[in-house]
Amino acid sequence: MTDRVRIAIVGSGPAGLSAAARAAELGLSHLLIEQTDHLSDTIFKYQKGKHVMATPSQLVLRSDFDFDAGKREAILGRWNEQAAAQNIKVAYNSEVRGVTGTGDPIPGSIQKIVNRKRDGTTETKEIQRLAPPYRLTLADGREIIADAVIMAIGTQGNPNLMRCVGADLPHVQYQLDDPAAYNDEHIFVIGGGDAGLENALGLAADEAQGNVVTVVNRSAEFASAKDANVKALMTAAEAGRLTIMSESTTARIEPGFITLDSRDGEVKLKCDRIIARMGSAAPRAFIESCGIEFTSGDRLASPSLSPVFESTALGIFVIGALAGYPLIKHCMNQGYDVVEFINGNKDLKPADEPILAAKFAALPEQKSVAEWLEFLRSNVSILEGLTPLQMREFMLESAVRAYRAGDVIFEKFDPGSSLFGIANGHALVEVAPGTEVEINHGSIFGEVGLISGRRRGSTVRAGADSIMVEVSRTAALKLMSSNPPAKRAITRISTERQLLQMFGAGLTPQDLSEVLDTAEIQTVKAGQPIIVEGDLGSDIYVIRVGSMIVEKKVGGKNVFLSYLPAGSYVGEMALIAGGPRTATVKATVKSEVIKLNGEAFTRLLAAKPALLERARRDMAARQDVNAFIESRKDSFSTVVDMYSETAKFLVDNGIGEATDVLLIDEHLCVGCDNCEKACADSHEGLSRLDREAGRTYAHLHVPTSCRHCEHPHCMADCPPNAIHRGPDGEVFIDESCIGCGNCQRNCPYGVIRMDSVPPKKPSLLNWMLFGAGPGPGEPSKKWRYNNAVSGVEMPKKAIKCDMCSGIDGGPACVRACPTGAAIRVAPEDFLTVARLHREAI
Amino acid sequence: MATRAPARARRVKGEALHDGFLRYAGFRWLKIATLFSVVAMVSYMLVDVTPRHNGGSWYGYTMGTIGVILILWLTLLGLRKRAMTRGRWSLKTWTSAHVYLGLSLIVIATLHTGFQMGWNVHTLAYALMMLVILSGIFGITVYATIPSALSNNRAEMTQGQMLDALRAIDRQLHDAAQPLPHDQAALVRQSLDQAPFGGGLVARLSGRYPRCGTARAQTALRHWTGDHPDTGQEPLEKIDALLERKLAMLARLRRHLKLKALLEIWLYVHVPVTFALLAALTAHIVSVFFYW
Known part of the structure; x- marks a missing residue:
């Protein structure tokens, strides 16, 4: 049996429902295809009684369906009523297995699917795209022919799995339907996103249940969760209803126990149940097989989309969480918009258009919002990986400003933790009175605030008439957590600046490029060594976050040599003098080091005699210390012991x-x-x-x-x-x-x-x-x-x-x-x- | 093994980070005070005052004036300590100077008297000053010796925590004593009702509390427990263990209070006598000028 419709909508979440409602309203023939026997499975699977939030609050809702913050049951009930009232055609229990064009081959439109294997080799498969209409093949053999396909499948069907030892044990689960179903258990909720926080709060809400709930968060902050959830979590933790383990990851799972890597080292805790809510990723293989390309090879990348949500396969549109938009309001607006676009409404502006237009209104040139977004995206290097849609969301939380040449952007010692990206012109950083360093167009500055929260370290002026994007600290952290290329770019720039500041000696960014290419950021647990005495190796470590202690074994005992705060470098003694490592260096707290390749650094030293000279001086001081300890080891062993x-x-x-x-x-x-x-x-x-x-x-x-x-x-x-x-x-x-x-x-x-x-x-x-x-x-x-x-x-x-x-x-x-x-x-x-x-x- | 970025040079490496008030700046004020005293003594020998050295000669007046200024300045330490004004001053430096200049006052004031004593207001002032200095010397001695004992004794507990621990043991004692017959319960109550540091100043300073209710309760209760084998069942055994713990905690707390009392007791002489000295000094100066 083959149905023929104008629009096939895959997935009946907020985005799909809203699209179907618009299609019904416009009188377009449509079919909403849902895998389960009910609408909106993601929200259906929220825990019972969950309060569903409506953020971002400044965004206007534009949909034929109603949505406001409220209980899960109320929202689902309302949607079911509206779906019936608005005559939406739904095919329940239907799983789409494939989407292929039925028309002629599109000349030049060949999709390359790169398949990375575990052994590091890649295999590339090429698919010739065919023109619409599309044939959707369902799991039960039915087929649907549609002129346009809207992919609104979200990502919840494909949760990120735990990868540690024991992750396949039966008490590890990725979903929590009813928090009231668990009593008197030690439950660990892994993940600091909204899903994890809400699960944890649900489990801990009723003390009579007697659950001991712990939230395990990888970083120190809950950057990807909504404010209200974070506040509720903090209140609950304060009241002693649950425990928060920040900066911790799971090391091992055993029946009855979980072992975590925390700030202070490994801890083994009693655990009856693990609820892993570590986000989800798109079912990439399926989407690629439909002819849809992704922006990059990253696991978290989104499909490449045009401003009207059209993917690289003509006539297939992607909206909702799969397009990189996890929020319900966004999804519903996109559902409405995409159907309008398919129906030929070319003038429709997205619902957030007025907010963005206001942000760009003060700029000297007059461009449309879309042009501005594209201008910023293509000119600021850290924003390059964003889709136009992500750009819109990003800009909602950021500001853009024009500066005249010489305008002060911020003064030294100003408080502030925002990051600036230069879209046009350049900036001058006053490193010393009268000495200014230029930061070029496309680059960023102010990134130190992201790492340390210190006051501004120097005054920055606009070097020419410039346009700068100011990104708030939270928006920047969100950008870094959701967009790996942006994170890499920011990390590279901050690493480069740290090296330049540390080594000084007339180095330029060009000199460092080889060292930076091989540089690698490593996280070191408290107590873990980065260099072990007697080992061979010539890599140099720069301490970026945290601190280290240097110890040397003298007469079978570890003698404390020195303490290294963040901003120090270590490891060049073996590089310059050769031979094995002369001391052990280990982290005092959870730290981050930049590992510089020893060979690349040797070449840098060879090219820069001034740097070599400096490194030699530093080394001599430390050799003195080593010699001193050696000389005193017999006569002053008690003093040395005491000191250690x-x-x-x-x-x-x-x-x-x-x-x-x-x-x-x-x-x-x-x-x-x-x-x-x-x-x-x-x-x-x-x-x-x-x-x-x-x-x-x-x-x-x-x-x-x-x-x-x-x-x-x-x-x-x-x-x-x-x-x-x-x-x-x-x-x-x-x-x-x-x-x-x-x-x-x-x-x-x-x-x-x-x-x-x-x-x-x-x-x-x-x-x-x-x-x-x-x-x-x-x-x-x-x-x-x-x-x-x-x-x-x-x-x-x-x-x-x-x-x-x-x-x-x-x-x-x-x-x-x-x-x-x-x-x-x-x-x-x-x-x-x-x-x-x-x-x- | 490593180098830190030359970002902030805050302090010269190896600079003396902490010297006590006695060793401050390589005994700077000890040297100044000694020099001062030596100069005073040598000049006393060299200056020929007829018929003999006394407070009324030009030399005597000079010494007297220096002495008064010193006494007034030394008294100001009490104000300096409490007035948290801004500026580059350190109370440690003040204490250091206070100690050594205060000691040098023995020489200055004695030379001022010309070794003439009598039963009058002048010698009263001298005697009071010596009493202040002697109490001060006691103070230096306890400041130099007791702090480490205080630190050892408290073993990372604060005074509040010690009191809390005592209260917790009392609660357990109270609960454990419920099944006891009347006469034994009365003994336990004796321990519960005692004022742990009652017994006045002597007990506080000596650390000995011969009428300690807890110790007596334990001794008395051991009459019952002494000839019974330990079964681990008897409520009295538990009480005995609790009393043992309470005695240990009391001993620590009493030692703590004893040491703190020793560190403070001398101030109850040093400060009031200083004010008596100021009064006597005023009388001394007024009378000297009155009878000129």
Whole structure:
């Protein structure tokens, strides 16, 4: 039996339904083909009672179907009613097996399908495309002939699978229908996207179920999830209903247990069920067999589409999640639009057109939105991999600005974490007063903000009349997580700049190109070595994130040699002097290193004598250290041991990721708490440190006080983006804090407190002479309560050490210590052999 | 094995990161104070005052003036410590100078007296000053010796945590004592009801609490448990173990409080006597000028 229709719509999700509704409304003959026995299987499979959200809120819905945020059941019910009322023709239980043209061969339209095999070889298959109408072959043998095909199959049918050992065990599942069905289980939800978060919240919602729920997230932030979900998750975690394991991946699954690689190394946990929600990818082989090409070979790539959603196969249109649009509103709008296009409506503008038009309105040239999007996409290198549709979504969250030559784009020390792409013209970065470096058209700048959240490091001006795209930090992170080529481009540029800054010595980007081509970014777990003493190898490692310690085996014991913060390089001793590695280098916290190929680097050194000279100097200093340790190993073994042990203790206590930390020498501390009092009196009456709490080793005490981490955990989930790094390296919270408490929860060292500013105290002399007020230090709760301004409730805000930035004289805790017990140190100063020299004497 | 980018040179490598207040800057203030005292002593020998050295000679007045200025400046440490003003000052430096210049006051003031003592307000001021200095010397001694003992004793616990631990043991004791007969329960209550650091200053400073209810309860309860074999069933055995733990925690807490008390007790002499000294000093100066 063969049906003949104008439009065949494959998949009855929001996109397909909306397209079918439009076709029905326009009176076009159509058939909506659905694999299951109900409409919209993806939403049908949402967990029971799930609240379905309608984002992005600024987007206008344009569809013959209604949609608003609400419960899953309500939405499905409404759609079923509307589908019946609007006379949509649906073929249930029909799975499309193939789509082929039935017309003449299209000259020159040959599709190449590259099939990569596991052994690295590729096989290319060529398919001659045939003209429409298309024949859709169903699984039960029926055939449908259609002039146009709309692919709206989404990606949910094809979830990403777990790849670790034990992923095939029966308690690993990729879907959760009814969270109420599980009781008293240890459940791990893998994945920090919306699906994972919602599953976890559903499982943990009712305490009576007794589930112990853990969310495992690969990165530190939940960049791909909706804000509301992230907030709900944080609230649930705060209430103790579930646990969040950030920066963790699954290493192994065994019956009853799961082993995770976390920030702090491997942990094995009890686990009865694993729900993996790690996203999904298009069923690529099937789509390619229809004649549809993808933008790239990446697993996450989307099909190449024209602005009217037409794929490379004429007459086959792709919309919805498969086109790279996972949000329901987008899908429904596209369903409406695509049918209008097929019906010959050439003037229809996408629903987000007015929003985008407003963004481009202020630019000097007058172009249409589509022209602007294409202009930006083709001129800014990191955007090249985006489809026009992804460009539209990307631009909704970004801004585009025109600058005249000489205009300041941002000033040094401005707060800001956005990324800029140069679409036209060029930018000048002031690296030193009077010295400017040009950044060319197509490139990006401001990328440091993505990595470190520091204030702007230099002033940037427009070098000519320019057009720049400003990408917010969240949009940039989203771009990097959804578009691997963009991520690679950004990583390459930041790597190149880091190398240039580190090696200096008159290098140009051209010199580095070979080294960069072979460079590789590696993630290193806490405690994992990158270089092992005695091994052969000549690669150089640049520490990009985190920190490392260098150890050498002397007399069977590991002796601590030095501490390397991010921005150091290591490994050139073997390269220059030859021979095996002379020491072991391992990560103190989860770190990222840039591995530079030793041979490429050797050629660079040969070409650049100045660089070689510098590397030699660096090496000589370290050979001295090695020699020193060797020479002292007999006579000062106890001192060396002590030093190594102390260094290990400090690294265990987070000094490894610190940039500046308060230590207390308990040989000297008399417990007067003057440090706490001074801190309170320097900062609105609230102390930001707890002297007595914290760990101690060999009379060296690490009090509860901010370590100003290289990559602050507190910054990860700050809704108003109120946490920044200041010019002296201090991590501080600005006045835009909303008091949500995320940073307090994220800080592994418990140094952030939530409190409101106490009322003002009478002056010190008033207290000394007349006993007025509570005296120096933080006032008691009682005094604060009694002296509060009535009727004004002070909001609680996050409070943490800011290293007394802006206070002349430096940190108050150190200045106020009467015995000299309190010191502030950078780990690289404290953990050096220089100290050993002094103590050994 | 590696190099860091020359991005921020914050501190000279190997710079002295922490010296205590006594060793500050290579004993700078010790050297200054010693020099000061030596100059004072040598000049005392060289200057010939007739008929003999006394507070009323030009030399005596000079020493007296220096002494008064020093005393006033030394008193200001109390203000400096509490006034968290901005600027490049460090309380450690102040303490260091306070200690050594305060010690040099022994020489200055004694030379000012010309070794003339008597039962009058002048010698009272001198005596009070010496009392302040002696209490200060005691203070230096405890500051130099006790902190590491304090740190060892608390083993990473804060005072609040020690009190919490004590409370937790008390709760367990209370629960475990429920099945006991009246007379034994009364002994346990004796431990629960005791004020753990009652016994006044002597007990606090000595760390000895001879009337400790917990110790007495344990001794008394051992009359019952002593001749019974350990079965692991008896409620008294559990109580005994809990009392043992409570005694250990009490011992740690009492040691903590003893050490803290030693670190503070001298200030209860040092500071009030300083004010008495200032009063006596005023009387001394006024009377000297009044009877000129």
